[in-house]
Amino acid sequence: MSATARLPAAMRLVSLSCTTLVLALGYAHAQQASQTPAPNPYSMGTEGLNQGPRGLTSYMPVAITVSFASLMARLSAEKPAVEQTHNALLSERYDLSDRPAQGVTMDRAKPIQEGVRIKLPAGVTWESLAAMSPDQIRDQNLYPKGFYPLPHPKHQEGGFVFPHFLIDAIKQQDGRDLKRFDIDFDLPDHFLAEFPPAIYLTPRTDLGDVSQGKLVSLTNYYQLFNGILTPRQLEGLRLLLTPFPQQQFNATEDRRAELPSQGAACFDCHSNGHQNGATHEAPDARPQWFRHRIKTISLRGLNVQRLFGSQRALKTVEDFTEFEQRTAYFDGDIVEATKKGVNPLERGSQVDFMADFQEMLDFAPAPKLDVFGKLDPAKATQAEMRGQDIFFGKGQCATCHQPPFYTDNLMHDLHTERFFKPVMINNMMAVGDGPIKTFALRGAKDNPPYLHDERLLTLEDTVEFFNLILGTKLAPQEKQDLVAFMRAL
Numbered sequence: 001m002s003a004t005a006r007l008p009a010a011m012r013l014v015s016l017s018c019t020t021l022v023l024a025l026g027y028a029h030a031q032q033a034s035q036t037p038a039p040n041p042y043s044m045g046t047e048g049l050n051q052g053p054r055g056l057t058s059y060m061p062v063a064i065t066v067s068f069a070s071l072m073a074r075l076s077a078e079k080p081a082v083e084q085t086h087n088a089l090l091s092e093r094y095d096l097s098d099r100p101a102q103g104v105t106m107d108r109a110k111p112i113q114e115g116v117r118i119k120l121p122a123g124v125t126w127e128s129l130a131a132m133s134p135d136q137i138r139d140q141n142l143y144p145k146g147f148y149p150l151p152h153p154k155h156q157e158g159g160f161v162f163p164h165f166l167i168d169a170i171k172q173q174d175g176r177d178l179k180r181f182d183i184d185f186d187l188p189d190h191f192l193a194e195f196p197p198a199i200y201l202t203p204r205t206d207l208g209d210v211s212q213g214k215l216v217s218l219t220n221y222y223q224l225f226n227g228i229l230t231p232r233q234l235e236g237l238r239l240l241l242t243p244f245p246q247q248q249f250n251a252t253e254d255r256r257a258e259l260p261s262q263g264a265a266c267f268d269c270h271s272n273g274h275q276n277g278a279t280h281e282a283p284d285a286r287p288q289w290f291r292h293r294i295k296t297i298s299l300r301g302l303n304v305q306r307l308f309g310s311q312r313a314l315k316t317v318e319d320f321t322e323f324e325q326r327t328a329y330f331d332g333d334i335v336e337a338t339k340k341g342v343n344p345l346e347r348g349s350q351v352d353f354m355a356d357f358q359e360m361l362d363f364a365p366a367p368k369l370d371v372f373g374k375l376d377p378a379k380a381t382q383a384e385m386r387g388q389d390i391f392f393g394k395g396q397c398a399t400c401h402q403p404p405f406y407t408d409n410l411m412h413d414l415h416t417e418r419f420f421k422p423v424m425i426n427n428m429m430a431v432g433d434g435p436i437k438t439f440a441l442r443g444a445k446d447n448p449p450y451l452h453d454e455r456l457l458t459l460e461d462t463v464e465f466f467n468l469i470l471g472t473k474l475a476p477q478e479k480q481d482l483v484a485f486m487r488a489l
């Protein structure tokens with residue numbers, strides 16, 4: 001049975017939590033009756049506010065009937081409550097403490113977080129859970145909360161949310177303010193990738209890191225790259241660093257930045273061609289509460305990728321580059337794009353140049369790997385070698401994560417919905433994930449948090465996740481070895 005066919009019945013199962021939500025929203029409305037605009041039809045469904053498999057409309061409101069000042073006042077006032085609800089969800093799901101692993105760091109120096117951070121339901125262990133069938137786990141509600149899809153920090157609204165260190169750096173270097181007044185980024189810094197990350201270029205491996213430890217932005221790119229890149233690539237990089245209007249950052253009264261904004265640049269999220277954790281929602285579904293949270297995908301190793309985007313699987317980097325600005329920047333709403341300032345890029349002299357630069361971004365070096373992408377026994381530890389055997393054998397990981405880059409360049413549906421009943425989590429409907437791109441595991445230790453929606457915080461979490469999903473029944477030592485192997489990739 002398909003997810004949609006099953007929903008109406010399933011919705012009744014979760015009607016209790018939805019009723020609570022409706023009551024809470026009703027209360028909020030009563031509180032501000034005098035200044036609150038009429039309910040937004042975009043956030044309503046055919047079976048009631050925020051319910052049902054179908055939205056009332058695919059279109060967001062274009063004519064905003066309240067002033068910017070009152071919109072900002074209302075959303076700023078709502079921010080603490082929105083954050084409190086989301087933070088409660090995070091602490092229910094995860095152990096968020098700062099526990100660096102010994103003897104291993106990310107590419108430069110940032111510590112890697114160690115240990116399983118997903119909290120287990122009362123009364124079970126990872127071993128007892130792995131011994132149960134998916135039906136038993138679903139029927140007894142034992143799927144760990146942290147394995148459910150993770151909502152956006154403000155799922156009912158979504159949109160670009162940047163981590164504070166990126167906001168500070170861009171403000172200082174380029175004078176643009178990427179802070180939203182209605183929400184902040186949610187995950188603690190120690191679970192995010194190194195910032196700023198190094199840059200390795202495929203045609204100039206002799207140079208090593210060409211970033212000189214700096215965040216590349218409009219004000220320093222020329223000085224850093226003139227004489228290393230071709231004029232065509234330099235122009236591509238300039239465009240990747242140039243801001244263009246977007247849903248939350250624009251000049252209209254419907255923005256989420258205090259001052260009218262020039263917009264966001266590609267490398268505001270793909271910092272130095274990698275990623276900084278910045279989050280968004282996939283633009284490809286309606287109603288809003290069916291949209292997935294998405295993590296910024298690293299552009300390292302883009303030259304070996306054949307599918308672009310975790311779910312939409314566009315076929316070329318050129319298509320994705322055009323698509324990002326025209327569509328993803330505006331939540332897939334072409335009407336909003338027209339209002340707020342869409343920037344159609346010219347294919348031959350802009351898109352291709354931007355693609356050229358992206359295609360040159362290499363993975364960070366992995367000194368223990370040979371030309372086949374396997375461990376060199378002379379350099380690897382015994383734990384890493386054992387982990388490699390599990391990865392290619394009992395763990396079945398290599399079926400999808402094939403060397404040398406540890407991807408099969410395909411999409412796979414892991415059927416996570418086998419393990420839980422459809423449920424509304426903080427304005428997000430969790431119904432399973434559908435087909436998702438097999439992310440390359442080359443450079444995995446430099447690329448946290450994990451999965452398309454950042455739901456897993458450590459490599460240990462990913463091992464417990466796949467052990468359950470695949471039913472591989474790995475022993476504790478085998479799990480540790482698998483982590484040691486992945487840290488070497």
Ligand code: HEC
Pocket residue numbers: 160161240264265266267268269270278279280282294295296297298299302305307308309310311312317320321324325354358452
């Ligand atoms: C708000 C942050 C943000 C901005 C700004 C942004 N991206 Fe992305 N990018 C993402 C996210 C999130 C994904 C993952 C999309 C998905 O999973 O569907 C992504 C995916 C990609 C991919 C696919 C990578 C792969 O291997 O699948 C490419 C290529 C890309 N972006 C290029 C760009 C370009 C070019 C721009 C500027 C025109 C840009 N991005 C602007 C966040 C951003």
Ligand code: HEC
Pocket residue numbers: 310391395396397398399400401411412413414433436437438439440441444447449450451452453459462463466467470472482
């Ligand atoms: C059936 C194909 C398949 C198999 C087998 C598989 N994976 Fe994956 N892997 C995926 C897909 C698809 C994703 C992306 C899932 C998502 O984002 O929801 C993924 C994501 C990951 C990630 C996160 C990468 C990132 O950048 O976010 C890690 C780590 C990982 N897998 C490790 C493993 C390990 C370890 C095993 C074996 C125990 C394994 N995988 C087996 C398909 C597979």
